[in-house]
Amino acid sequence: MDNSRSGAAVRHPWSTLTAVCLAGMLVGLDGTALTVAGPEMGRSAGASFGELQWIANAYLVALALALLPAGRLADRAGRRRVFLTGVAGFGLASALVAAGTTSELLIAFRGLQGLCAALLQPAALALVRSAFGRDRLELALGIWGATSAAAIAAGPILAGVVVHAFGWPAVFLLNVPVALAVVVVTGYRVAESRAAGPGGGAAELLRTPGVAIGTALTAVAFFALFGLLFCLTLYLQNLRGLDPVRTGEWLLPVTSSVVLGAPLGGALVARFGPRGPAAGGFALLAAGIAGLLVLGTGTAWPATVPATVVTGVGTGVALIAATQLIVASAPEAMSAQASALQQVATQLGGAAGIAVLSAVVSWRVAAGLPANGPVDEAAQGRGAGAAAFVPGLHAAVLVAAAVIALGAVLALGIRPGSAGMAADPAGPPAPPSQVDGDGGHQQ
Structure with a gap:
């Protein structure tokens, strides 16, 4: 995974945006698809109405509670590392949801999905900012927003077709190959980014x-x-x-x-x-x-x-x-x-x-x-x-x-x-110099 030239990390902004957009589509599709797959999930697991609500809400509660701590963790530990952890975890949690047979398991695995989504989402936009810089950030955000909206729009329709043809577990199993593709792109083409100084x-x-x-x-x-x-x-x-x-x-x-x-x-x-x-x-x-x-x-x-x-x-x-x-x-x-x-x-x-x-x-x-x-x-x-x-x-x-x-x-x-790219109060980011110990690249 060495993307370095003459010891310097190479930025691959479009590869970074591809990975971030695919991850955003993964989360967007999953969230809206549940509106269609949810009733069938509840029937197969014998869930009560209250349990069915928790199958949906466990994801949202975990996401809401973990977002800010996950953002702070990404700035300190490395955005690429946290993003990779979130994407891989989301794929694994999706497979576990598909294999769930009781309402208790489905609630637990949906909560795990929400936690992993919280890890990947804040790190994703931070990686885009680092890869594109000030001059092209607006273009990158526009593309990111368009792909996220497309996933949300397609979710219910895609889920309806998949549930009708293959059953509700297939909706979650679709996440697995997408997550794997994001892990591969991120592992080989996305440079590490972390805060150079202390943050508040x-x-x-x-x-x-x-x-x-x-x-x-x-x-x-x-x-x-x-x-x-x-x-x-x-x-x-x-x-x-x-x-x-x-x-x-x-x-x-x-x-x-x-x-x-x-x-x-x-x-x-x-x-x-x-x-x-x-x-x-x-x-x-x-x-x-x-x-x-x-x-x-x-x-x-x-x-x-x-x-x-x-x-x-x-x-x-x-x-x-x-x-x-x-x-x-x-x-x-x-x-x-x-x-x-x-x-x-x-x-x-x-x-x-x-x-x-x-x-x-x-x-x-x-x-x-x-x-x-x-x-x-x-x-x-x-x-x-x-x-x-x-x-x-x-x-x-x-x-x-x-x-x-x-x-x-x-x-x-x-x-x-007021929206000019803000400088780090502790100084500029560390120079893109060395490949770090986990195969990422400090930038």
Whole structure:
């Protein structure tokens, strides 16, 4: 695995980006595929409804708890080393999930998957920053965002086909060869990167100009995106009677448009800096969300396409601008922690969006029903609940659009030049000189 020339480590930025994108697709596909594979998993393991919830949530809990410690570990121990550990562990955990026969085993192995995802995700963006440097970081982040969105969009559809043809374990077994490919590419073509000097904690990182506002913008974007996707899934499955695969097809314009918006956002940030693209992306996103007010009890799919496409493009542009603001503003010694912070904002913003917007829907549905009418989610798709659900969905849409509009105003507060590649306060990174003991390369 010697990539050195004349004793110096060789950077392979495109190989690094390939490995990072494949790992991101691995996690994205796995997360969204579970929405389709989950019920079949529960039936095969004889899981109760509560156990089925934990099969899904064990991953999320482990991920959320481990992200910030994993980012700090990557900065100190080496981003390549931690990334490799996370990818190899994710592949192994996926094989164990596929072999799981009881709900207890599935919960434990899903938790292990979440822990490994926490190891690989912060280290991934830190490796990209190290490999590409300031001049091409926006382009790399745009490609990373597009591939991640493509994986999320394809997850439910791919899982539906695989589960139908081969059963639910095949969904997780697909992760194994992808993880192996990432390990090979990383082992031979990715240089090691670690902090040269001491780094601080998350509180210090949030005091860095640009990082706090980028984190807030990320949380705001995922508040609206995850919350609305949850409410739209209820609308499509409970009110319209669509199965999970058809639901994924209805939502495809949103997720696939993010694939277009992410590289566009990268190009715009490279040309104009993050302030204009972030504000414009959030404004576009607010307009797209407001366009979802067209939804009714019998709205045809083509009528929703303009709003969903605008929503997806705006999301891609806004998120890449916010991510670039976080990653590029952080000191080099804390770049993996900055990536972890971006992931934490994603998780917390999404969880808050689901909680708040679903509460808005439930409140509005309850207000529109007779005093003894049904208010649970299953009943919201039938009878009087169907008529009341649409105003509830519209109320959630208005709340989401208002929150995103506030995000656009917040983005206008980004100071010009605040996302220049930050220097390490302890000095520049160590020179790319020696191959380290585990076959990686110090850079």
